[in-house]
Amino acid sequence: MKRLVTSLFRPQYMLVWVFLAMVVFFCIEAPSFRSASNLVRAVKSSSVIAVMVLGLTWIVASGEIDVSFPSVAGLASVVTALAIENGVPWTVAPFIAIAAGTVFGLLSGFLIATFRCPSLIATIAIGSIATGIACIIAGGYAPVRLTSTVGIVKTLGSGGIGVQLLWTVIVLGSYIAFKYIQDHTTTGQHLYALGENRQASLEAGIREKKIIMSFFGLSAMLASCGGVVWVLFYAQGVPRMEGTVFIDGMTAVFLGALVIKAGKPNVIGTFIGAIFLAFLTNGLTPIGLEDYIGSMIKGALMIFGVVIIAISRYRLAKRAVAAAR
Numbered sequence: 001m002k003r004l005v006t007s008l009f010r011p012q013y014m015l016v017w018v019f020l021a022m023v024v025f026f027c028i029e030a031p032s033f034r035s036a037s038n039l040v041r042a043v044k045s046s047s048v049i050a051v052m053v054l055g056l057t058w059i060v061a062s063g064e065i066d067v068s069f070p071s072v073a074g075l076a077s078v079v080t081a082l083a084i085e086n087g088v089p090w091t092v093a094p095f096i097a098i099a100a101g102t103v104f105g106l107l108s109g110f111l112i113a114t115f116r117c118p119s120l121i122a123t124i125a126i127g128s129i130a131t132g133i134a135c136i137i138a139g140g141y142a143p144v145r146l147t148s149t150v151g152i153v154k155t156l157g158s159g160g161i162g163v164q165l166l167w168t169v170i171v172l173g174s175y176i177a178f179k180y181i182q183d184h185t186t187t188g189q190h191l192y193a194l195g196e197n198r199q200a201s202l203e204a205g206i207r208e209k210k211i212i213m214s215f216f217g218l219s220a221m222l223a224s225c226g227g228v229v230w231v232l233f234y235a236q237g238v239p240r241m242e243g244t245v246f247i248d249g250m251t252a253v254f255l256g257a258l259v260i261k262a263g264k265p266n267v268i269g270t271f272i273g274a275i276f277l278a279f280l281t282n283g284l285t286p287i288g289l290e291d292y293i294g295s296m297i298k299g300a301l302m303i304f305g306v307v308i309i310a311i312s313r314y315r316l317a318k319r320a321v322a323a324a325r
Contacts, residue, residue: 002007012262015255015269019276022283030286038282043247044233045162046278047171050271052226053249055105055219060253060309061265062215063195066117068108069223069249074241075134076101076227079143081237082137085156092229097166098221104130107193134239144237171271178267187211192264196316248277252299254305263312279299 024214026033028088052073059066076097083093104126111122180281190211195199231237255276256269277298284294 012260014028015276017256019279022197022276023279026279028281030283032286033283038286039045040164042275042282043168045281046275047164047168048226048229048233049245049248049278050171050175050274051229051251052086052223052245053270053274054175054224054267055215055255056249057256057265057267058182059215059219059252059268060121060257061195063198064112064212064215066105066108066123066216066219067120067220067246067250068104068123068130069226070241070243070245071127071134072104072220072223073131073230073245074237075130075229076239076241077223077230077237078134078138078144078239079237080228080231081146082147084231085144085209090236094225097228098224101130101224101227102217105217105223108220109216112216113209113212116214118135131240131242134242136239138239141239143239146231150179164186167248174282175267175274180287182267192217195264196313214253247295247298247302248274248281251305253304254302254309257305257312259308263308263315265309 032038033158052069056066056069078091079097081095081098081163084090103241108119108122108126111117111126115146129182135141182191190206193204193206194208194211198208227237227241230241252273253265254273255272257263257265257273259269259272260266261269280297281294284297285291
C-alpha cells in the first residue's frame, strides 16, 4: 500500500494532482463551473488545442521549435470554410486544407534541414507567409463564417457533453497511437536522441535532415487538422489564430514535459497539459478573475516547463560527459 501511494505521488504525476485540486477548488468557489455548458466549452477548446500541438510535441522533444502552428491552423480553417462555402463537399474540403497546410511545414523543415536556418526564424517567417495568404483569400482579418451549416458541424458545434466526450476519446486514441510510436519505435528513439545530444546522434548515423523535415511536415499537417476541427466546432475559419491559441499550445507542450517523462516533452503529457489549460481558462472567469490574469498564469507555467526541460537536458549532457571520461 505504501509503495502504491509513493508511486502515485511521484514528481511526474504531480501535475495531475494539481489539476484535480484546481477542479475541486473551482467547483467549490464557482457553482457555474460545474454546469454542462462550461464543461462542453472546456472539452471543445482542449480537444482543438490538443490536435494542433500533437506534432509540435515531437519537434520540441527533438530540440527544435515551431511557432507557425497557429498560422498554419488559421490558413487551414479559412481554406476549409471557403471550400465548403463554394460547394466543395465537406468530406473533401478538409483534405484540401490539410494538404495546403502541410506544404508550409515541409518548407520550414527544408529551410532548417538544408540551410541550417534556426527553427525559430524559419517558422516565424513561414507562419507570417501563411497568415498573409489566409488574410488574402479571406479578404481581410474577419472570420469566414459558414452561411449554411452542414450536418457534422451542427453535430460537433451544438452537440451536448456526450458528443464532446466522444470526440475527446477519439483525440485521446490518436495520442495513444503516437505514444506507441514515441516509446516503442526507432522514430521515438531518434526523436529524443536528437534532443539530448545532436552531435552524438549525427555520429551514430541518425538521418537528421530526413527526420527534421518529416517532423515539421507532420506538425503542420496536425496543426491543419486542428484548423479543420475549429471550423467543424465553431462554423468559421479564422485567418489569424495567434494570441491565445499560440500561448495555450506552447504552454500545453512545455507543461506536459512535467508529466510521465519528467523533463521530456511527450504526447500524453501534452494531452494532459491541454486539458489543464482549458479547465484553468474556464475556471478563472466564474471566480471573477480577468483574462490577463490567466495569461500571466499561463506564461509562468510555460517558463516553469521550459526550465524543467533545460535542467533535464543539462543533467543528461553532464552524465554523457562523465561517462565519456
